[in-house]
Amino acid sequence: QSALTQPASVSGSPGQSITISCTGTSSDVGGYNYVSWYQQHPGKAPKLMIYDVINRPSGVSNRFSGSKSGNTASLTISGLQAEDEADYYCSSYTSTSPLYVFGTGTKVTVL
Amino acid sequence: DVQLVESGGGLVQPGGSLRLSCAASGFTFSTYSMNWVRQAPAKGLEWVSYMSGTSTIKYADSVKGRFTISRDNAKNSLYLQMSSLRAEDTAVYYCARGLRGNYLADAFDIWGQGTMVTVSS
Numbered sequence: 001q002s003a004l005t006q007p008a009s010v011s012g013s014p015g016q017s018i019t020i021s022c023t024g025t026s027s028d029v030g031g032y033n034y035v036s037w038y039q040q041h042p043g044k045a046p047k048l049m050i051y052d053v054i055n056r057p058s059g060v061s062n063r064f065s066g067s068k069s070g071n072t073a074s075l076t077i078s079g080l081q082a083e084d085e086a087d088y089y090c091s092s093y094t095s096t097s098p099l100y101v102f103g104t105g106t107k108v109t110v111l
Numbered sequence: 112d113v114q115l116v117e118s119g120g121g122l123v124q125p126g127g128s129l130r131l132s133c134a135a136s137g138f139t140f141s142t143y144s145m146n147w148v149r150q151a152p153a154k155g156l157e158w159v160s161y162m163s164g165t166s167t168i169k170y171a172d173s174v175k176g177r178f179t180i181s182r183d184n185a186k187n188s189l190y191l192q193m194s195s196l197r198a199e200d201t202a203v204y205y206c207a208r209g210l211r212g213n214y215l216a217d218a219f220d221i222w223g224q225g226t227m228v229t230v231s232s
Contacts, residue, residue, distance in 0.1 A: 034217070036218035038156070045225055046156065046205070046207075046219070047222070048210070048218055057210075057220060089155060091218070098169075098171040099161050099171075102148075102157060102158065104155055105155040
């Protein structure tokens with residue numbers, strides 16, 4: 001089972017919206033609504049931002065939203081802020097092994 | 112506060128063993144599944160192992176037969192016994208809680224700060 005495919009980097013100016021894609025297969029992203037997204041600042045532990053494709057945990061800004069179409073999930077950050085600069089990883093439950101697969105990671109830069 | 116604290120990392124020679132611990136607090140540990148996730152230096156996240164509160168266990172193929180996950184619900188602790196360690200096992204190891212409790216398909220809502228394991232001679 002290969003890692004889910006994400007763009008290596010995405011950038012935007014403050015206030016803009018950006019979208020990060022996460023492409024898998026019918027055995028993971030396309031087969032289940034168990035896609036989650038994590039934000040990781042340098043030297044810190046990952047933080048859950050979106051679960052079950054579209055749901056935000058309590059305390060996560062509503063500037064973060066998720067969606068899915070076929071084998072590709074997406075994370076959109078609207079009203080980009082300097083504090084959003086971080087690495088972002090998607091993850092999906094899989095029907096094979098491993099139980100969970102992560103994406104390759106995307107570095108978000110706020111210009 | 113809900114918290115996970117890992118310990119036990121360090122420098123170990125190839126072929127050696129190490130036991131990681133994860134101490135949980137602030138929630139009913141026995142009712143949640145727990146996972147180990149690792150991150151090699153400057154690399155992405157990799158799921159390593161899962162254990163439900165009712166002892167269902169899963170491993171990534173890369174560690175199957177070498178790593179053993181366990182938990183002591185009375186001590187609110189999760190463990191990862193690592194043996195036959197290889198250079199490619201070098202990583203920060205995080206313990207992470209399953210969001211929904213004892214579900215196989217889940218997200219990871221609480222993470223520890225991580226413990227570094229370095230496998231080198």
